[in-house]
Amino acid sequence: MFSSTVENYLKAILVHGEGSGGEVMPMGALAEALDVSPGTVTTMVKALAGQGLLAHRPREGVKLTKAGRAAAAAVLRKHRLVETFLVTTLKMDWAGVHEEAEALEHAVSDRVLERIDELLGHPTVDPHGDPIPSAKGEMAGPGGASSSRLTLASCELKTQWSVARIRDQTPAFLNFIRDTGLKPGARVRVTRRDPAGGVVCCEVKGAGEAVIGLGEAGNIEVRK
Amino acid sequence: MFSSTVENYLKAILVHGEGSGGEVMPMGALAEALDVSPGTVTTMVKALAGQGLLAHRPREGVKLTKAGRAAAAAVLRKHRLVETFLVTTLKMDWAGVHEEAEALEHAVSDRVLERIDELLGHPTVDPHGDPIPSAKGEMAGPGGASSSRLTLASCELKTQWSVARIRDQTPAFLNFIRDTGLKPGARVRVTRRDPAGGVVCCEVKGAGEAVIGLGEAGNIEVRK
DNA sequence: AAATCAATTTTGATTGATCAAAATAATGTG
DNA sequence: CACATTATTTTGATCAATCAAAATTGATTT
Known part of the structure; x- marks a missing residue:
């Protein structure tokens, strides 16, 4: 098309x-x-x-x-379903699938996509926590209930949070996230935040301490 | 590239x-x-x-x-592995996967392809019976042992044969093959062959009688 | 050999996507 | 307000892939 x-x-x-x-x-x-x-x-x-x-x-x-918007949502749906497929079915590295999906999203037909969607059990978020638009083009948009806007840069200290979404698909950042264990689903507690120095310290359940920049922390959405 | x-x-x-x-x-x-x-x-x-x-x-x-030839073999490998994947993993219709693979073969990276190959258990032929070139670009070529050149148009009458390969990827022909049950692996016996009238009659195990044109029969390779 | 025919190559043009560099407009600073 | 800065638009050109139509070549027939 x-x-x-x-x-x-x-x-x-x-x-x-x-x-x-x-x-x-x-x-x-x-x-x-x-x-x-x-x-x-x-x-x-x-x-x-x-x-x-x-x-x-x-x-x-x-x-x-x-x-x-409809056409764009269809492309984004392909991208995110393909990413999910690459991680879940083909067991590919979490940090590398964005680039792969970048190419595949233009070659996957609607028929293939529906089979993938089925195989994955109609997921609603991709491995980075990004929402997958529905087949009708509806998105859990910016105002949507699922979009908390709460990040490691803004959440309450010393409370347990769950990583919901990584808003930065650059390979280097994703590698860093993988290495610190801060992938979506991880339980995390911010122990200290220093706006002047621009650092955030947190404790990742099962993966120890992590220190990250304040700007970077703002790209990690949390929930609950 | x-x-x-x-x-x-x-x-x-x-x-x-x-x-x-x-x-x-x-x-x-x-x-x-x-x-x-x-x-x-x-x-x-x-x-x-x-x-x-x-x-x-x-x-x-x-x-x-x-x-x-090396570059071409790599593309053909992608095409045929993708076809196999679409049929085996995504359970797509046997007759339609050629067109899908036509688009995907250019978008699948080597990394993705290796994962697919792994998932499928390193198959050597695709769903139509076409040989899949190896990762090094070796092909079971025209002179190769696997290429019998024996078809429903030339095989011995009244003997049991096994369909090995369909040499014609047009959707209409593949649909016909699916409907007559003459897919690779099917057991078949040619009962009559009339060169003058240009027809071949055969009995497909588990799927009854089938009458096909002589030219078409020449596109159905058999073995054993 | 001359004429004909089919396959191939040339020629000139088009389309989609891009760039670098020049021109223009809006925006902020003294 | 005049000037400098920045974002955007224009302009003219390029590249890959294609086409239609004309020219060429090689082979086939008469």
Whole structure:
């Protein structure tokens, strides 16, 4: 239906919206996310706006239309179901599946995807804790009940929390998370937080102490 | 490494060679196989020859070089392992997996492929009976021991045979094969063969009688 | 040998996606 | 307000892959 390039544009805008309440995404941010030049984004955005997939506010940014959001959700669903599949069924390394899924999401047909969904038992979150859009394109969106916005940078000290989501798919960060045991599901207690020095110390059940930067802590969502 | 387009060119030449002893493939046949115009093939072939992937004999056709054959075998390995995976693990319809694999073969990384291979227990043939090239690119080639060249059009009458391979991946033919029960592994006995009328009658164990065209029968390899 | 035919190659053009560099607009600073 | 800074858009060009239509070549027929 759409080229991989188009799918990537749409997905990038949707994911950006996931983390920032659906506001317009500046052209520069899109260029950054897709690793192309700003001029390329302007050209492409105008074409996609012409197709009714997004609304272009010149010198401001872009926003998905209804049609664009639906298409983007379908891609994101593929991405996250594939990630889950790679970890659960193929037992691949948790930290590496993002890149693999990046390629597969454009090649997996709806029929294959439904078989994968079935095999996995209709999961609602992927291995990083990111919500998987439904087949109808519904997402546990930014305002949704599942999105706590509570992170290791903001949660109460000395209480037991459960890691819910890792909001940063860079391999280096994911490796770090794996090594400290802070994967989704892990039980954790923040023992000390030093805003001045920018560090957060915590105790991970079954995996000992961990010290992480304050900014990084803000990318680890917790719950309960 | 290579674009999907390049991979498709190489794969088409290798598959052609599989069925015709590695002779040069005429440009027209390649254009046909890839569903592009002859001029396009000439242009592309010259580029690939420049990359050392194939040898172009002008006005004659093309042949894979060592490097080209290795690359093509890798693609074919992906294709056939993916097909097997789709049938075995995802329980998809036998007749439809070829098209699915056509897209996935270009997106599956070596790492993912090795996990799939492992999961399936290192199979040597795919669901249609086609041999799966090894990771090193070795193939049970046209001269190989596994390639009987014996088909329902040429095997002895009234003997029990076992279907070994279906040499025609068009969905319509595969559907026909599924419906008559003539899938690889089926036990079959040719009861009558009429070259003049061009029909072959046979008895499929557990699935009754089947009448097929002589040409079609030549695409069903048998063994034992 | 001349004429015909089919396969192949050339030619000139198009499309999607990209870039670098120049032009433009908006925004903030003194 | 004028000037500098930053984001965005334009412009002109490139690359991979393709096409249609014309030209060429080799083989086949007459």
